[in-house]
Amino acid sequence: MNSSAAITVSHLGVNYRNVQALEDVNFIAHPGKLTGIIGPNGAGKSTLVKAMLGLTPVNSGIVLYKGKPLIEQLSQVAYVPQRSQIDWTYPATVSDVVLMGRVRKAGWFRRFSNVSRQVAAAALERVGMSEYKNRSIGQLSGGQQQRVFIARALAEEAEIFCFDEPLAGIDKKTEAVIFDIFHELADAGKIVLVVNHDLGEAITHFDDLILLNTELIASGSRASVLQPENMSRAYRGQVVFFNGEAA
Numbered sequence: 001m002n003s004s005a006a007i008t009v010s011h012l013g014v015n016y017r018n019v020q021a022l023e024d025v026n027f028i029a030h031p032g033k034l035t036g037i038i039g040p041n042g043a044g045k046s047t048l049v050k051a052m053l054g055l056t057p058v059n060s061g062i063v064l065y066k067g068k069p070l071i072e073q074l075s076q077v078a079y080v081p082q083r084s085q086i087d088w089t090y091p092a093t094v095s096d097v098v099l100m101g102r103v104r105k106a107g108w109f110r111r112f113s114n115v116s117r118q119v120a121a122a123a124l125e126r127v128g129m130s131e132y133k134n135r136s137i138g139q140l141s142g143g144q145q146q147r148v149f150i151a152r153a154l155a156e157e158a159e160i161f162c163f164d165e166p167l168a169g170i171d172k173k174t175e176a177v178i179f180d181i182f183h184e185l186a187d188a189g190k191i192v193l194v195v196n197h198d199l200g201e202a203i204t205h206f207d208d209l210i211l212l213n214t215e216l217i218a219s220g221s222r223a224s225v226l227q228p229e230n231m232s233r234a235y236r237g238q239v240v241f242f243n244g245e246a247a
């Protein structure tokens, strides 16, 4: 495995005033793997992604990519936050939103090149949303909105993709489209990190898992993480069902 192009998270800790959200978290996220970040409500899943990307201050630790701090290489990262963190009343069309994924390449206040327009159009096509390109984003269903934001991430042509709860509240058809895209990204050697709440069937899509509950409970291959002792530690004795089985 090519670990030199991995992300290495070491001793990451985050406090929000009196709440310890993450404590001494260590793991490696590998290119070419679809990696799920799982754990109960409030486990620190969103905080982990934000801390890795410098979007929330950390108390301790460091996140390296190719041996250098990841926060100095954010041009390599495409990030899609939780839907609840996006302002859906913002007056933008579907095309505008996807083209925003090209801003880093084009530069603010510069016209988008034909290449950028083609990349954005191809990304919209990939998520099956071309026919909605002139719609306002506020007029779309939740699943359609999620597809548009995934297209924006694809348009960034990044090496690292981070998606926070992309499957929350979406229909099965959209879920299948989204997982196809995630698998394609992983197969192309990208690092793909996906915060995922649901322990149902969807979990079988992930190659690797990071199981959190403030501290890291386990990380590695899906089978090694989904052990009953890990699950009951993470979920503190609650009976949880995953993949049709009780932990």
Ligand SMILES: Nc1ncnc2c1ncn2[C@@H]1O[C@H](COP(=O)(O)OP(=O)(O)OP(=O)(O)O)[C@@H](O)[C@H]1O
Pocket (backbone or CB within 6 Å): 016, 017, 019, 020, 021, 039, 040, 041, 042, 043, 044, 045, 046, 047, 048, 197
């Ligand atoms: N901006 C903030 N200010 C204060 N506390 C916060 C903030 N963001 C998160 N927290 C707290 O940090 C802890 C971790 O929250 P986080 O949202 O990272 O968890 P999560 O695993 O993503 O949860 P969920 O599955 O419910 O979305 C929780 O106790 C939460 O209440």
